[in-house]
Amino acid sequence: MSGSLVLQIAIGIALGVGLALIAPDVAMSVQLLGNLFVSALKAVAPVLVLVLVASAIANRKSSHTAQMRPIVIMYLVGTIAAALIAVTASALFPTTLTLQIPEGSLNPPQGIGEVLQSLLFKIVDNPVNAMLNANYIGLLVWGVLLGVFLHHAAETTRLALHDLSDAITKIVRVVIRLAPIGIFGLVAGTLGDAAQNGQGILAELGKYTQLLTVLIGCMLAVALLANPLIVWIKTRKNPYGLVFTALRESGTVAFFTRSSAANIPVNLALCERLDLEEDTYAVSIPLGATINMGGAAITITVLTLAAVHTLGISVDVPTALLLSVVAALSACGASGVPGGSLLLIPLACGLFGISNDVAMQVVAVGFVISVLQDSAETALNSSTDVVFTGAVAQKAEGSTS
Numbered sequence: 001m002s003g004s005l006v007l008q009i010a011i012g013i014a015l016g017v018g019l020a021l022i023a024p025d026v027a028m029s030v031q032l033l034g035n036l037f038v039s040a041l042k043a044v045a046p047v048l049v050l051v052l053v054a055s056a057i058a059n060r061k062s063s064h065t066a067q068m069r070p071i072v073i074m075y076l077v078g079t080i081a082a083a084l085i086a087v088t089a090s091a092l093f094p095t096t097l098t099l100q101i102p103e104g105s106l107n108p109p110q111g112i113g114e115v116l117q118s119l120l121f122k123i124v125d126n127p128v129n130a131m132l133n134a135n136y137i138g139l140l141v142w143g144v145l146l147g148v149f150l151h152h153a154a155e156t157t158r159l160a161l162h163d164l165s166d167a168i169t170k171i172v173r174v175v176i177r178l179a180p181i182g183i184f185g186l187v188a189g190t191l192g193d194a195a196q197n198g199q200g201i202l203a204e205l206g207k208y209t210q211l212l213t214v215l216i217g218c219m220l221a222v223a224l225l226a227n228p229l230i231v232w233i234k235t236r237k238n239p240y241g242l243v244f245t246a247l248r249e250s251g252t253v254a255f256f257t258r259s260s261a262a263n264i265p266v267n268l269a270l271c272e273r274l275d276l277e278e279d280t281y282a283v284s285i286p287l288g289a290t291i292n293m294g295g296a297a298i299t300i301t302v303l304t305l306a307a308v309h310t311l312g313i314s315v316d317v318p319t320a321l322l323l324s325v326v327a328a329l330s331a332c333g334a335s336g337v338p339g340g341s342l343l344l345i346p347l348a349c350g351l352f353g354i355s356n357d358v359a360m361q362v363v364a365v366g367f368v369i370s371v372l373q374d375s376a377e378t379a380l381n382s383s384t385d386v387v388f389t390g391a392v393a394q395k396a397e398g399s400t401s
Contacts, residue, residue, distance in 0.1 A: 008180035009252060016187030024192040031189020034256075037182020040175045041262035046131045048168050048265055049286040050139045050146075055165035056282035057147025058158050067280045067392050070234065074388040075292040078230055079331055082222045082294030083324035086301035089218050091320070095211045095302075096310040097365055137290055144283075169272075172265040179253055179266070186256045190371075208369050211306055215373055218298045219380045223247060227294075227384055231391040239391070246270070246386040247379070254382035255375045260289040263382040270386055276393045284392075288385030293331035295377030296341035299366070300327040304348040307362045313352050323351055341377065342366040 020027040122130075122137040130138030150158060223243070231239035249270050254263040264286055271281035301323060308315055315323075326348055331341060345366065346359035366373065 009183050012180035012182075012184035013187050016184045017191060019188045020191030027188035027192025030185045031192070033185030034182050034187075034189055035185070037175075037178055037185065038257050038259065038262050040178070040182075041257065041265055042259065044168070044172055044175055045261055045264045046139055048172055048268070050127070050131065050143045051161070051165050051168055052268070052282040053140060053143030053286060054146040054150065055158075055161045056279045057144060058150040058153070058161055059279070067277065068283060070395070071280070071284045071388055071392050072287070072291075074230060074234065074391065075288060076328070078222070078227060078384060078388065079292060079294050079297050080324060080328045081226045081230070082218070083297040083301050083327040083331075085221050085226060086218045086298040086327070087305070087320045087324050089214050089221070090302055090305035090309075091315075093210070093214050094309040095214055095306045097208075097211070097306050097362065140283075140286055140290065143286075169268070173269060176266055176269050183253070183256050208365065211302070211365075212369055212372055215298060215302050215369075216376050218302065219295055219376050222294050222298070223251075223380055223383065227387050231387060234391050235394045237394060239387075242390045242394070243383075243387055245274070246383040246390070250386050251379035251383035255379040258374050258378050260378055260382050263378070264289050267382060267386050271389060274386075274390055274393075276390060280393065281389050284389045285385050288388070289382070292385055292388070293341070293381055294384055295380035296331035296344075297324075297327045298380075299341045299373060299377055300331060300344050300348050303342075303345050303362050303366055304352075306365075307345075307349055307354055307358065308352050311352075311354065311358070313354075315352075319351065323348060326351060342370070 016027070019030070122135050123141050125133075125135050125138035127138065127142045129135070130142065150161060228239040228243050231237075231242065250263065250267050253266045254260065257263060267285045267289075268281065271285060272278070304323065304327070305315070331344070342363050345363050346356050349356075349359035349362065
């Protein structure tokens, strides 16, 4: 319980790979451990977000509001930058798809208005329903409102709220310490399944090697170039210490859980270890899991332009810029749409006059490659939340020193 969590996770990954190679049947059975770990994170995250946000605002310091504004700006700039990088990469390395009619029923949004409408209904959701359905937008709104009005409550009330927040945080720490076991189960189960049925899976992924290369390449460019540049502009300090710490301790867990919501407790614990201001990260981390979606913007842009290239549609500069903006805005609303970023692809395809039937075929391709795409996307999104929050904290420390 007191050892290096990163080292323990690395050992868990190695053991999971080894078990999958030696005994695939056993490896698939231990995936239960991974599923239990992810379920535990998802269970504690909604309660944590509501209570922590309310407590942070009710007991907020004067620096809280000043620090939140630049973090939100960095979230938006980072998401748009990710979309622009994806447009550039798709132009330099155009990819095409072999489209097939997808099976099953999906319900993508029909326009940006539907995305915004979905977000509005999430905002006014019943708090109990929001907690049951992990609606973090609704929980954020309720947390902020409770915090604002409890800020003027009796000191004993605010202290009780703070104590409740501390108690839930301690529960989260216990869950996070189980990450090595959970990651072991996830890796062993995934690779064990691939060992039994993996020839088909690997063959399918092999068809989209170039597409995956562009997607993962864009995400690496954002994580290792764009994000550090944004942080350097903000702090004028070497950003890579913070970037690598976030990728190692937040991105690794997010890669295997494939859930930004499940990674909220991990990020909050990391911010605490980095000694950031709780009033700030208690709000910025849940907010980032909702609107800081650079990885989702990349997915929407690259897959949309792959469809465009497949159909031989020409793309001019204004349309490419418009696609970047639409992808960024759509990505911010991804958490409010069932199916996440993939089901927002038809919305972007509509800019080029691509029919919904064809766009849904692109969505089907996205589900095929989601084993890698979704993992990398979540790792980028989640680690970036910590990077930008930490950058603003560094800037604040520099201005007061």
